[in-house]
Amino acid sequence: MVVESENLQVFYKKGKVKAVKGLSFKVKEGEVFIFIGPDGAGKSSTLKAVCGVVNYAKGKLKVLGKDPKKEKEFNKIREKISFMPQGLGRNLYKKLSVEENIDFFASLYGVEGEEKERRKELLLKATGLWEFKERQAGKLSGGMMQKLGMCCALIHKPKLLVLDEPTTGVDPLSRRELWKLIYGYVKEGITVMVATSYLDEAERGSRVLLMKGGRELAQGTPEEVAKTKKPVLIIEGEDYLKAYEKLWEVSNTVRIRGEKVRVVEEKDKVEKALSGLNVEIKEVEPEIEDLFIEKVGLKKVEISESFKPKTEVPQDAVVVEKVVKAFGSFKAVKGVSFKVKRGEIFGVLGPNGAGKTTLIKTILGLYEPTKGKVVVAGKTDRNEIKEIIGYMSQKFSLYEDLTVKENLLLWGSLYGVPLKEIKEKVKETAPTLGLEEYEGKLVKELPLGIKQRVSLLSALLHSPAILFLDEPTSGVDPAEREVFWQVIRELSRKFGTTVITTTHYLDEAEYCDRLLLMNRGEVIALGKPQELKEKVKEEVGKAYLMYTPYPFEAVEKLKKEGITAFIYGSKVKLFLKEGKVEEALKKADIKEFKVREGEITMEDVFIYEVEKSSRNS
Amino acid sequence: MKLLVLLLKEFLQFFRNKGLLIFALYAFTLDIYLASTGIDLTLKRAPFFAEDRDLSKTSRELISKFPPYYFKFKGYILNDRETQKVLLNDEAVGVVVIPPKFEKRLLRGEKVKVGVIVNGAEVSSSYLFSAYATRIITDFLTGGLAGKLPFAPQVRIFFNQDASSRIFMAYSELLTVITLLLLLLPASALVLEKERGNIEMLLISPVNTTLFTVAKSVSMGALVLILTALALKITIEKVVGVPFKGEFLDFLTLTAAYAFTTTGLSLFIASVSENMLQVSQLTILILIPILYLSGNWTPIEAMPKAFQLLSNLSPLKYYIEGALSIAIKGMSLSQVKGDFFKLLILGGILFGSGTYLIRRRG
Known part of the structure; x- marks a missing residue:
């Protein structure tokens, strides 16, 4: 057993802040153990306690047989543990080159001479950083920085590798490569502990601990963790919207995904509620999100008429024509064109540094486009659109040192809404958004999800016709996110409010009517989420998940056969265009396996499109 | 209406920023007390x-x-x-x-x-x-x-009969503290918006940048005036025990003119700073020449010719001349109107270009 914990508790500020409230888990050798949960769940605190960076307050903890609290004893095994903190390149020296960074960590852990050179070459070549070894660490892209961070953490062959959100903000391609790197070391016998807030990453672990508010929600293999009490059903067909309304009467787990409804409920109950509607009911494998929703429960959100936009906008609400935005010689946006229709929910997706934020800011008029044209609500003068648009950025739209009420009154009146009207609107909406008890609190004391709702409300007080959302729900749990998107959907469907949103969480794409995928300033795909997936399916084939005791070997064998395949947790994900999957696997000389149909995710779409676009250029 | 809301917001934020509030209160009370009782320009023992x-x-x-x-x-x-x-x-x-x-x-x-x-x-x-x-x-x-001998010199001292350096030090420190806070407060209020990213929201909103800058300047200026009044009435008169000879309102009016001028400089600091660290560095960088050139520490006549010319640019020079005349000599505002107008002219230039820079640089 590499790590053993019993009722682990971690406090800050002398016990005033309880980050971890009793967590028990065991990490076996060679495992990929994933801590998963929204921001503030206590993931970082748990990892820091394991590495002896913070002292735990109560409970038992043994890491490689030693107690991190007993400093003398723990110091002996400290070099067997490597910790990579949260944030892009946080353990690196930004002014040093790639090679200098690795050399520094090597000498720190006493790796010298030939051994050092050998390992350095191995690591840098495996990560594709070898050709960039002269480059300053600060000038690497986010994904490369994280890879270098991992190289530095691995140079002394630790027994236990602890990674705190290594993939947050990293583009999907680099994300997949990072995971590949992790699995590569697991093969060599290293034990890995990873924290992540991307729920879809849970499947990549051999064991998963789902957390919320410092406590465990579930623990086990990804399949065990995702197991819901009731079955997960998908309802699709012509009447899916009517079904959505009906289902609220029997369940509090109803969600819209694209043109489908997803619910966690007994099948007969659902069938009874939906009798007479033209829909099809299908049972699917539960995902972690379903479990989360089942445990927490949802509430139906209604938005009042007062949020109906006061101005009519043309059918083409936003038109972007060949927009280029350059900062000096660097082109952040390289000729992007698209149109957003009135009432549409339009998503701009891409990793950090793809140019999403620059694009949004150019549309908003914060930047002048270097080339091209932007028309918002039929107008090109940015001063004329100010009252028509609303803008919400996740981190910044509120004053932390003012209360919720003060913030709302401030932003409302800055948009020229009379105080009386603001108060009425807040009074109407506060209960549905669950804001009542927070009205008198300072914004800095609010939980993240509440902060985002207040931020949304403050952007809506003047009833804008076009709403811009910049990374609106990153880091919040699925239940919080559902509430948020329910509001957005109500606005769009009921009142024809146009919504443009950016996100780097690819699974958020499902909430949008249409998507624009961006990478390195360029558009790589544009269309409905379902269309994009269908297209990938047509071009590379159906997705399958295969369970086998020897996944690494299997991937090698499949690659020899020319089949796209990669490690996916303890499974292998592969794409097959034609023929029976079992036959193809047998042909590839894979003996022990179990296979089922998988889903093409937005991440698959993204990676496929990026690879295609770089092949073409 | 929008201006009113913005002003209210500034006051609320200032009073909730404990660190800054304590610093401002310290500067206008204990700091002046220490300077006037602790620093003595005469020879002792x-x-x-x-x-x-x-x-x-x-x-x-x-x-x-x-x-x-x-x-x-x-x-x-x-x-x-x-x-x-x-x-x-x-x-x-x-x-x-x-x-x-x-x-x-x-x-x-x-x-x-x-x-x-x-x-x-x-x-x-x-x-x-x-x-x-x-x-x-x-x-x-x-x-x-x-x-x-056929003659005997007799010295008479006007305005400060016992030639106590306390009077001078008390007022001189007050003026220094006023300058420091006027440079620091508006700039930090603006840069905090930038640092926290609120400035983007404001640029997108229908609020005019100038209105916003004016709200910051007016609120911070008003705060400094209130603190100045408190320092005059309590710290200087009651605690240090130094007389104030002129009209209270005259002094505050002159200070208001000075606030206008110095806020202009503060806006300049805000426009080129990205974060609070840069604000504090620039504040020191600008504060020191203003103090040196003002004649507060060395008589202007004792400076090299080039510096004497430069000293005309230091708003503190006019403020010191006027403010000390009111406080120590008991002159009225109309008697120091020269300084008052010079401050306003200099202020017009500085405030105008400061606001322009803020608008241009976001």
Whole structure:
């Protein structure tokens, strides 16, 4: 057993802040153990306690047989543990080159001479950083920085590798490569502990601990963790919207995904509620999100008429024509064109540094486009659109040192809404958004999800016709996110409010009517989420998940056969265009396996499109 | 309406920022108190030795003329080497050297020389020491003649009869603190918006940038005025016990004009700074030349010609002239209207270009 914990508790500020409230888990050798949960769940605190960076307050903890609290004893095994903190390149020296960074960590852990050179070459070549070894660490892209961070953490062959959100903000391609790197070391016998807030990453672990508010929600293999009490059903067909309304009467787990409804409920109950509607009911494998929703429960959100936009906008609400935005010689946006229709929910997706934020800011008029044209609500003068648009950025739209009420009154009146009207609107909406008890609190004391709702409300007080959302729900749990998107959907469907949103969480794409995928300033795909997936399916084939005791070997064998395949947790994900999957696997000389149909995710779409676009250029 | 809301917001945020609030209160109370009671520009208990080579009655009498309130006699020393030693070890500010045969030659009516060696490392006290000592020695040597001279100088001090440096220090520190806060507050209020990213929201909203800048300036200026009034009424009058001769409102009106000017500079700082660290660095960088050139620390007439010209650019120069005239001399605002208008003109230029820069640079 590499790590053993019993009722682990971690406090800050002398016990005033309880980050971890009793967590028990065991990490076996060679495992990929994933801590998963929204921001503030206590993931970082748990990892820091394991590495002896913070002292735990109560409970038992043994890491490689030693107690991190007993400093003398723990110091002996400290070099067997490597910790990579949260944030892009946080353990690196930004002014040093790639090679200098690795050399520094090597000498720190006493790796010298030939051994050092050998390992350095191995690591840098495996990560594709070898050709960039002269480059300053600060000038690497986010994904490369994280890879270098991992190289530095691995140079002394630790027994236990602890990674705190290594993939947050990293583009999907680099994300997949990072995971590949992790699995590569697991093969060599290293034990890995990873924290992540991307729920879809849970499947990549051999064991998963789902957390919320410092406590465990579930623990086990990804399949065990995702197991819901009731079955997960998908309802699709012509009447899916009517079904959505009906289902609220029997369940509090109803969600819209694209043109489908997803619910966690007994099948007969659902069938009874939906009798007479033209829909099809299908049972699917539960995902972690379903479990989360089942445990927490949802509430139906209604938005009042007062949020109906006061101005009519043309059918083409936003038109972007060949927009280029350059900062000096660097082109952040390289000729992007698209149109957003009135009432549409339009998503701009891409990793950090793809140019999403620059694009949004150019549309908003914060930047002048270097080339091209932007028309918002039929107008090109940015001063004329100010009252028509609303803008919400996740981190910044509120004053932390003012209360919720003060913030709302401030932003409302800055948009020229009379105080009386603001108060009425807040009074109407506060209960549905669950804001009542927070009205008198300072914004800095609010939980993240509440902060985002207040931020949304403050952007809506003047009833804008076009709403811009910049990374609106990153880091919040699925239940919080559902509430948020329910509001957005109500606005769009009921009142024809146009919504443009950016996100780097690819699974958020499902909430949008249409998507624009961006990478390195360029558009790589544009269309409905379902269309994009269908297209990938047509071009590379159906997705399958295969369970086998020897996944690494299997991937090698499949690659020899020319089949796209990669490690996916303890499974292998592969794409097959034609023929029976079992036959193809047998042909590839894979003996022990179990296979089922998988889903093409937005991440698959993204990676496929990026690879295609770089092949073409 | 929007202006009102923005002003209210600024006040709320200022009073909730505990660190800044404590700093501002400290600056206008304890800091002024310490400066006016702790810093004294006169000579007090300056330690000195006498290298008396004469060792006569007259030489001892000369030493006894050094009054103990200003001087502290530490003893006799015998040779130059010891003189050097006490000065090197900072045991004394100065040494009075009396030559051999001092008494005899004096009685004979011959010319005598008395040496005063001062420790130049302590600039201001050694300077005062040499001046005071020269005066005492001259008085002593010409003492017999005093009654026979056809004239006698009589000094009268206006406005500050006991020539206490407290009055000067109290007001001078008040003006420095006002300058510091006027440079710091508007800039930090603006840069905090930038640092927290709120500025983007404001640029997108229908709020005019100028209105926003004006709200920041007005609210911070008003805060400084309130603090100034408190400092005048409480710290200076009650605690330090220094009189205020002029009209209270005149002083505040002049301060308001100064606030206008200095806020302009503060806007400039805000426009080029990205974060609070840069604001504080730039504030110091701008504050120091303003103080040096203002004549607050050195009389302008004593500066090199180029600096004298530059000093015309320091708004503090006009403010000091006007404010001290009102506070110490009891003049009215109309008597210092020259300074008042100069502040307004300089302010118009600085505030205008500051607002322009903020608009342009976001």
